[in-house]
Amino acid sequence: MSAAATTRLGRLEGERSRRGLVFRGIPYAAPPVGALRFRSPEPAKPWSGTRPATRFGASAPQAGAQNFLVRRFAGAMARTSEDCLTLNVWTPAADARRRPVLVFVHGGAFVMGSGSTLLYSGARLSERGDVVVVTMNYRLGALGSLALDGVLPDGHDAPANLGLRDQLAALEWVRMNADAFGGDPERVTAFGESAGAMSLGALLGAPRSRGLFRRAILQSGAAHNVSSLEQAQRVAEDFLARLGEHGKSVAALRAAPLGELLRAQAQTSLSLAMELGGLAFQPCVDGDVLPEHPSEALAHGAASDVGVLAGTNTEEWKLFMLGDSKARGMDEAGLRRRFARVLGEAGAERAASAYARAQESRAPQAPHERWSAFQSDRIFHGPAAQLLDGHAARARETYAYSFAWAPPLIGGRIGACHGIELPFVFGAILEPWLRPWLGAAGGARKLAHRVQEAWLAFAKTGHPGHAGLPYWPTYDTEKRQAMRLARSCRIQPDYGRRALDFGRALA
Secondary structure: OEEEEEOOOOOOOOEEOOOOEEEEEOOOOOOOHHHHHHOOOOOOOOOEEEOOOOOOOOEEOOOOOOHHHHHHHHHOOEEEEOOOEEEEEEEEOOOOOOOOOEEEEEEOOOOOOOOOOOHOOOOOHHHOOOEEEEEEEEOOOOHHHHOOOOOEOOOOOEEEEEHHHHHHHHHHHHHHHHHHOEEEEEEEEEEEEEEHHHHHHHHHHHHOOOHHHHEEEEEOOOOOOOOOHHHHHHHHHHHHHHHHHHHHHHHHHHOOOOOHHHHHEEEEEHHHHHHHHOOOOEEEEOOOOOOOHHHHHHHHHOOOOEEEEEEEOOOHHHHHHHOOHHHHOOOHHHHHHHHHHHHHHHHHHHHHHHHOOOOOOOEEEOOHHHHHHHHHHHHHHHHHHHHHHHHOOOEEEEEEEEOOOOOHHHHOOOOOOOOOOHHHOOOOOHHOOOOOHHOOOOOOOHHHHHHHEEEEEEEHHHHOOOOOOOOOOOOOOOOEEEEEEEOOEEEOOOOOOOHHOOOOOHH
């Protein structure tokens, strides 16, 4: 059976399933190819007749193969192409109802990922909450975040933050067309995970985002992954130097083979990882989309009218420990060397004292457990707590969560790691392809229902509480109360306390 919707650009034919309607591969901007490579997104062109919307659009170009966990739990992505600025819509009905709209921004360290991965199907969430769910693709890596102005003679012709500009264009499309899918453009909640949440943290400080979403849910990402303009230009210089003649001008970059750009991107990421202490390709303060660092903008009252629900998983870094065999076997001396590499010698001494125990334990833990706790705090828990502090100081609608459910995978070593909440948010643990891994574990189904109801309640009312949870208070800078989402849910105080205290000790 087919389904139809009429947008401002033309009529679409999607598909009907037992859970509702789905429209795939809808262009929200013109293909950023040829002369439009390294340009801000241009409006998509209208079409005549009915456009099929039954296949996902291409994912953004990305270097490297997906690892096992991404393949298993995110599902295979669609093909990749620079012609990637499309989105997907799930809705109970394309009628005149004014349903809340949830727009998801995928993660992937700003260099990989797709809105079409199997894990992000909005079918269950849409059906359960009677809401419209949207996922999107946006430009990644060098194609999405080079800062070329001041680096190349014609660099002014290629604005920075193209990935963020794409996300803004998608949100503008949603505002213009939500009603065609039974959605309410005045009740949009943006939610994202990892780099998707980091993108939203940046957009909270972007003046152009005002009015595009009323609420934001940030899962394992905050506002800290934003480079200074100088750092972004350093990345651009390294990237361009690896391209030879193709790196001499923006015009040459537009003519460069895509494979060369992806090769240089991978080399730059590896080369600058230690120097930058994080991701090479990420948003930057460009004076345009981001006039100032979003953390500072939040402190000045930006987004005080936007409700925020933000949180992290208790053992975020354990996902990345699976690929770090050296860390798993390190001794006390090796742990000190790692601390020193990140913090310097003086900071290493403080870290050794502060992280004598891992996050969830009262007893001394092995060095690799303490390293994982430190990285979880440094990269995830601390930034999330700072974002919550900054927002709560200026806004009333601020809530925090801590996801603590650990699956019985890999002998329990994976813990409540990075990304493990995603199947609960989307209800994917109930899907046949994932149920044997997560859905059969004790309490998983019940927790998935609780998490989905919380996200839906927040999108609908601005408060994530519901009958299946204890009372969920607002977050404030004194008690820092967060809902602990686990087999047994409860409120816990002092969210991110150790990370915040350690950060202040180093300042």
